[in-house]
Each structure stands twice: as C-alpha cells, then as structure tokens.
Amino acid sequence: xxxxxxxxxxxxxxxxxxxxxxxxxxxxxxxxxxxxxxxxxxxxxxxxxxxxxxxxxxxxxxxxxxxxxxxxxxxxxxxxxxxxxxxxxxxxxxxxxxxxxxxxxxxxxxxxxxxxxxxxxxxxxxxxxxxxxxxxxxxxxxxxxxxxxxxxxxxxxxxxxxxxxxxxxxxxxxxxxxxxxxxxxxxxxxxxxxxxxxxxxxxxxxxxxxxxxxxxxxxxxxxxxxxxxxxxxxxxxxxxxxxxxxxxxxxxxxxxxxxxxxxxxxxxxxxxxxxxxxxxxxxxxxxxxxxxxxxxxxxxxxxxxxxxxxxxxxxxxxxxxxxxxxxxxxxxxxxxxxxxxxxxxxxxxxxxxxxxxxxxxxxxxxxxxxxxxxxxxxxxxxxxxxxxxxxxxxxxxxxxxxxxxxxxxxxxxxxxxxxxxxxxxxxxxxxxxxxxxxxxxxxxxxxxxxxxxxxxxxxxxxxxxxxxxxxxxxxxxxxxxxxxxxxxxxxxxxxxxxxxxxxxxxxxxxxxxxxxxxxxxxxxxxxxxxxxxxxxxxxxxxxxxxxxxxxxxxxxxxxxxxxxxxxxxxxxxxxxxxxxxxxxxxxxxxx
Numbered sequence: 316x317x318x319x320x321x322x323x324x325x326x327x328x329x330x331x332x333x334x335x336x337x338x339x340x341x342x343x344x345x346x347x348x349x350x351x352x353x354x355x356x357x358x359x360x361x362x363x364x365x366x367x368x369x370x371x372x373x374x375x376x377x378x379x380x381x382x383x384x385x386x387x388x389x390x391x392x393x394x395x396x397x398x399x400x401x402x403x404x405x406x407x408x409x410x411x412x413x414x415x416x417x418x419x420x421x422x423x424x425x426x427x428x429x430x431x432x433x434x435x436x437x438x439x440x441x442x443x444x445x446x447x448x449x450x451x452x453x454x455x456x457x458x459x460x461x462x463x464x465x466x467x468x469x470x471x472x473x474x475x476x477x478x479x480x481x482x483x484x485x486x487x488x489x490x491x492x493x494x495x496x497x498x499x500x501x502x503x504x505x506x507x508x509x510x511x512x513x514x515x516x517x518x519x520x521x522x523x524x525x526x527x528x529x530x531x532x533x534x535x536x537x538x539x540x541x542x543x544x545x546x547x548x549x550x551x552x553x554x555x556x557x558x559x560x561x562x563x564x565x566x567x568x569x570x571x572x573x574x575x576x577x578x579x580x581x582x583x584x585x586x587x588x589x590x591x592x593x594x595x596x597x598x599x600x601x602x603x604x605x606x607x608x609x610x611x612x613x614x615x616x617x618x619x620x621x622x623x624x625x626x627x628x629x630x631x632x633x634x635x636x637x638x639x640x641x642x643x644x645x646x647x648x649x650x651x652x653x654x655x656x657x658x659x660x661x662x663x664x665x666x667x668x669x670x671x672x673x674x675x676x677x678x679x680x681x682x683x684x685x686x687x688x689x690x691x692x693x694x695x696x697x698x699x700x701x702x703x704x705x706x707x708x709x710x711x712x713x714x715x716x717x718x719x720x721x722x723x724x725x726x727x728x729x730x731x732x733x734x735x736x737x738x739x740x741x742x743x744x745x746x747x748x749x750x751x752x753x754x755x756x757x758x759x760x761x762x763x764x765x766x767x768x769x770x771x772x773x774x775x776x777x778x779x780x781x782x783x784x785x786x787x788x789x790x791x792x793x794x795x796x797x798x799x800x801x802x803x804x805x806x807x808x809x810x811x812x813x814x815x816x817x818x819x820x821x822x823x824x825x826x827x828x829x830x831x832x833x834x835x836x837x838x839x840x841x842x843x844x845x846x847x848x849x850x851x852x853x854x855x856x857x858x859x860x861x862x863x864x865x866x867x868x869x870x871x872x873x874x875x876x877x878x879x880x881x882x883x884x885x886x887x888x889x890x891x892x893x894x895x896x897x898x899x900x901x902x903x904x905x906x
Contacts (some may be wrong), residue, residue, distance in 0.1 A: 328542075338540075341368060342368055342380075342520070345517065347381070354505045355451075361721055365387035365446075366379035366446070369391050376645075384626045389618040390446050393446060396479070408441060409748060411483060411486030413482050414432045414482070415477045415518070424620055426887055431517050452502055463704065474529060497603055501717060511552065544644050547644050563686045565689075568675075571610075588602075596650060598651065598683065600679075601656055609665070614661050615665045620655060620661045626680065626742045627687075698808075705722065705756070723739055724853075725740070727811075736781075736782075761784065764782065765782065766781075767783050769876050770815040770852045771870070771875065772853050773812075778805065778814045781815075781851045784850075785815065787843065788844050790842050798819070801818060813854055816849075817850055819833065819846070819853040
C-alpha cells in the first residue's frame with residue numbers, strides 16, 4: 316500500500332465517490348466534445364482518441380470511457396514526458412499554456428497520436444492537467460497517411476516530432492508553430508481542424524476541473540483523489556491475490572515482414588512471463604525479439620507496452636461484467652511491474668522507428684492473455700484475430716485527401732461464450748466507419764462488407780468471425796497497409812482449434828490479382844483497383860465435441876458454417892431439412 320496514506324487528510328467515502336463521478340464525467344464530456352468538433356472520421360466515427368485528467372505529479376485521475384484505451388491510457392505518460400523535457404530545458408508551465416507532444420520516447424504511444432495538454436492552476440499553483448490525444452491522418456511522413464508507414468528507417472522518417480511544444484504560450488497563440496504545421500502536413504485543413512478541436516476539448520476539461528476544485532477546496536479534492544487511487548489499488552491487489560502464486564510463460568509470434576529476405580524482420584517472437592506473488596504481479600518480456608532498428612514495428616515501452624499489459628491484466632482480473640464499474644486511475648497500476656530488456660521490440664532505443672507499433676502491441680496483449688490462461692482459465696479468451704489498418708489517399712485538384720480504415724479482427728471463444736465477431740480487439744476498441752460516411756466524403760466505394768464464413772476456430776465455444784470488406788478506388792490514388800495475423804493462426808485453448816489467419820488481395824482493374832502481405836508500403840492505385848480484406852477468425856475454447864449440437868445447428872442455419880464443417884469439426888450431423896440427427900451425431904462423436 317502507499318506509505319504516505321497515513322499522513323493524508325481524511326475524507327468520507329461519499330465525498331470521495333462524488334469527486335470520482337465528477338472526474339469521470341469531465342473526461343467523458345471532453346471526449347464527446349472532441350468527437351463532435353472533429354473533422355476526420357477516424358475521430359468522430361472510429362473514436363480513435365483519448366481524453367483524461369492527470370494530477371500535477373503525472374498520475375492519472377480519470378479517462379474518457381468511450382475512447383480507445385491505447386489513446387487515453389498513455390496520457391499520464393505524455394504529461395510526465397512533457398514535464399521532464401521542459402524541466403531539462405529550464406522552461407516553466409504557466410496559466411494559459413497549451414502544450415503539444417507526440418514523442419514516443421517520452422510517453423507518447425506513437426507519432427500520429429498527438430496530445431494537447433492544458434495545465435490547471437489554483438491559487439497560482441499547478442494542480443493538474445486536462446489532455447486529449449487523437450490519431451491524426453497525416454503528420455508529414457515519407458508517404459501519405461499516418462499508418463502504413465512501414466518502410467520508415469528511423470524516427471525522422473515517421474513525420475514531425477513535437478517534444479513539449481507550446482502552441483499557446485500564456486494564452487497567446489504561437490503562430491510560427493501553426494505555420495510549420497500547415498506547411499508540412501498533407502490534408503492540412505483536416506488535420507489542423509482536428510488539432511483545434513482537441514485544444515477546445517482540453518480547455519473545457521481544464522475549466523471543469525478548476526470548477527470542481529473550487530467547489531470542494533484543494534485540500535479536500537486532493538484527499539479525494541488520493542483515496543480514489545488507494546481504492547483502485549486495493550481492488551487490483553485483491554484481484555491479483557486471488558490468482559494462484561506462480562510463474563506463467565507464453566510465446567506467440569508476430570508477422571513482421573513476411574515478404575522480407577531478412578530473417579530478423581519476420582516471424583518475431585513475443586514472450587511474456589507473468590509472476591504472481593501475493594498481491595503483486597511482475598510481467599517480464601525477456602525473450603521477445605530484438606528491436607528492428609530500420610523498420611517501424613518497435614513498441615515504445617511507455618505509451619504502448621505498458622498499456623498493452625495493464626489493459627489486459629485489468630480486463631481479465633477486474634472484468635466489469637463481474638466486478639461492476641472499476642475506477643480507472645493510477646492506483647490500478649501500482650501492484651504491477653513491467654520489465655523488458657533494453658533494445659528489444661518492447662523496449663527500443665532511439666531513433667528506432669515506432670509508428671507501426673500497433674500490431675505487435677496487440678499481439679503482446681494477446682501473449683499476456685495466453686500466459687494468464689494457465690492461472691485463470693475461466694477468465695480469458697482464446698487467441699484473438701489481429702487487426703489491420705489501410706491508409707487510403709489521393710490528390711484531387713492539387714489537394715490531398717487521406718482516409719484511415721481500421722479493419723476489425725475477432726475474439727477467441729471464452730468460458731461460456733463464443734468469441735465476438737468482427738470487432739476491434741484488446742487495446743484497440745475503435746468502431747468501424749459507416750459505409751455511408753466513407754462514400755459521401757471520399758472517392759471510394761465499399762462493394763462488399765460481410766462476415767467471413769466457414770472458418771471458425773472450433774471449440775465448445777467457437778472463435779469469433781472476421782469480416783470481409785472490399786474497397787474500390789473511383790479515382791487514381793494510393794494505399795499503404797499496417798496489419799498482422801496473416802502468418803500465424805490464433806491459438807486455441809483447452810482443446811479448442813486454432814483460428815484462421817487474415818488475407819489481403821489487391822485486385823487490379825486490368826484483371827490481375829496480387830496477394831499482399833500484412834504490411835505494405837505505399838502503393839499507387841488506378842481507378843477501378845480494389846482491396847479485398849479478409850479478417851481473421853479467433854481461436855476456439857474447449858473441446859469442439861462438447862459443443863451443444865443446437866448451437867452448431869444454429870450456426871449452420873445462420874450460414875456461419877456448412878453442414879460439412881458441422882460434422883467434421885464438431886461431430887454434429889445436420890439433416891437435409893435442417894435438423895440435428897441425434898443418433899448419427901452420437902455415433903460420429905464417439906468415433
């Protein structure tokens with residue numbers, strides 16, 4: 316427990332709970348305001364943004380519940396990075412400042428996730444920060460878009476770097492910074508509009524936080540925050556203490572660049588060893604592949620790796636379906652220690668590029684899940700089907716358009732439930748873009764969007780299905796791809812079958828078809844070219860022969876699997892008129 320707790324002023328639990336609710340509501344309001352003010356669909360539709368409140372020491376107080384964990388979770392790290400950089404420069408944080416930051420070696424998740432941070436002062440003293448992050452569609456990298464920059468050789472090739480830059484200094488707009496932005500960003504109006512929306516949302520949060528402190532007084536507010544963090548810490552310690560003591564290790568593999576001739580760039584292991592002792596947990600990533608110094612698949616230790624681990628542990632041990640609402644603040648993190656050897660994929664050294672860190676990070680989360688499956692088998696899912704992102708782009712009348720499309724993965728089956736179909740997994744948690752929105756604003760047409768059929772990870776509880784989407788270019792343009800899960804099948808658990816990998820095809824208007832790997836550098840396209848994206852299927856949980864025959868029949872009738880698959884994978888015989896043949900099923904399963 317926190318040794319300073321005994322020296323804090325006391326606060327009654329009702330007041331602390333009211334403060335908690337107020338903090339959470341402020342963060343949620345920031346998030347909704349950002350969504351409604353944003354220009355790009357990646358923020359207003361996919362919800363690839365974060366909003367959070369942080370205390371003066373850089374400890375998270377609350378985050379926006381509807382945002383992406385990989386966006387809101389790193390915000391305390393952004394603040395700590397900003398404070399460290401500014402202290403080294405001898406710069407002060409003052410009222411009226413707005414600070415921009417995206418340094419992945421100082422707390423940021425990766426370069427496109429830019430934070431705008433507004434400090435909060437009470438009585439002349441710095442007491443906290445309100446901040447938003449968002450994924451921006453272009454940050455001036457070597458090719459259009461801000462995902463799929465998979466050929467970046469170092470951090471400088473990934474786009475503009477903002478290390479604690481004041482875009483407003485004591486309330487005065489720093490016009491030179493904004494000129495630099497507009498001169499170096501493709502689709503500058505769109506990106507700068509999103510940035511201004513972030514600033515407005517962060518300022519709203521700062522105003523609300525200052526008003527909350529004014530209502531209760533600084534002493535009571537700080538006592539309430541301390542009590543809330545202690546409460547969250549107790550919840551996590553109790554959850555860890557319920558896990559059997561021991562050491563649990565798992566290994567999975569990340570595609571990397573499957574088309575590379577260099578074995579150091581493909582089929583890369585990610586290793587997680589989870590040690591539970593009492594009410595504390597150590598997650599050691601020793602054994603994970605060395606960093607790839609000239610390709611951007613390295614994961615910032617603070618901003619990506621820590622979030623992948625913390626989110627997975629929290630989701631497994633403090634499932635809201637079981638425990639109800641869980642306050643998200645720095646207290647949850649105190650019982651968990653994470654280590655990774657310097658120079659590995661999970662702890663790279665500057666200037667190793669990191670912009671495509673998303674896919675190995677999601678695989679890391681899946682690896683932690685696999686390790687904990689040995690300790691708490693009823694609280695995990697089988698292997699997830701990973702995601703991919705395509706950055707579509709082009710020029711219209713000399714003006715750039717850019718669109719980032721996130722293609723869903725799927726969850727593995729879990730105890731008592733089938734895996735979820737066609738959803739973002741683990742720390743992603745973004746939403747799909749409505750087809751109507753895409754076709755209204757962009758020279759793209761979505762000709763196909765459906766669930767993938769007859770490829771389920773067989774199990775007592777089957778894995779989820781990926782989706783199939785087909786995009787057609789209506790004008791010449793280009794695309795780049797950042798994805799994973801095409802080289803390795805999602806793992807099955809407790810007798811469940813493995814899932815199915817993803818696939819990606821470029822069907823050219825001229826009639827040829829090219830099978831693409833999971834990572835593709837920017838490629839020019841012609842009008843009529845189409846990307847056919849086939850999503851992965853999650854792994855199965857439990858023995859497929861124990862699956863309820865009625866559930867197998869339902870999947871057949873829903874067109875998810877064929878009658879042949881029902882018989883070969885699950886041992887269930889379905890008659891021509893759509894019924895289970897109980898006697899034949901019994902014979903088949905016994906055989």
